[in-house]
Amino acid sequence: xxxxxxxxxxxxxxxxxxxxxxxxxxxxxxxxxxxxxxxxxxxxxxxxxxxxxxxxxxxxxxxxxxxxxxxxxxxxxxxxxxxxxxxxxxxxxxxxxxxxxxxxxx
Numbered sequence: 001x002x003x004x005x006x007x008x009x010x011x012x013x014x015x016x017x018x019x020x021x022x023x024x025x026x027x028x029x030x031x032x033x034x035x036x037x038x039x040x041x042x043x044x045x046x047x048x049x050x051x052x053x054x055x056x057x058x059x060x061x062x063x064x065x066x067x068x069x070x071x072x073x074x075x076x077x078x079x080x081x082x083x084x085x086x087x088x089x090x091x092x093x094x095x096x097x098x099x100x101x102x103x104x105x106x
Contacts, residue, residue: 016043017043019040019043019044019045020043020044020045021044021045021046022045022046022084022085023045023046023048023082023083023084023085024040024045024046024047024048024083024084024085024086024087025048025049025050025081025083025085025086025087026040026047026048026049026050026087026089027050027051027077027086027087027088027089027092028049028051028088028089028091028092029049029050029051029053029058029061029062029065029072029074029089030051030089030091031091032089032090032091033049033051033087033089033091034061034065036087036089037049037065037070038065038068040087041065041068041069041070046069047065047069047070047071048070048071048072048073048081048083049062049065049070049071049072049073050072050073050074050076050077050079050081051073051074051075051077052075052076052077052078053074053075054074054075058074059074062074
């Protein structure tokens with residue numbers, strides 16, 4: 001919610017600036033999930049990426065994201081992750097359960 005009279009651009013920038021240090025779950029390691037994880041890592045967020053798939057392509061991306069500081073869990077999208085925010089990839093399959101995050105303060 002943007003306070004009345006607050007410039008929406010300034011409010012959005014403050015929100016983005018506040019991502020640093022937050023633990024954020026990214027559900028899906030496809031194109032949009034990887035882009036989200038990279039952007040969050042660029043903002044110093046603590047990123048956890050989960051995906052139910054565990055193929056060659058997913059492992060290759062996992063190597064890159066892990067090298068940048070993310071935690072990546074492949075082959076298990078069911079176990080809950082402690083996170084303050086969840087980013088769900090638009091490619092998240094509708095027949096998969098929604099990613100589960102246990103709320104944390106950061």
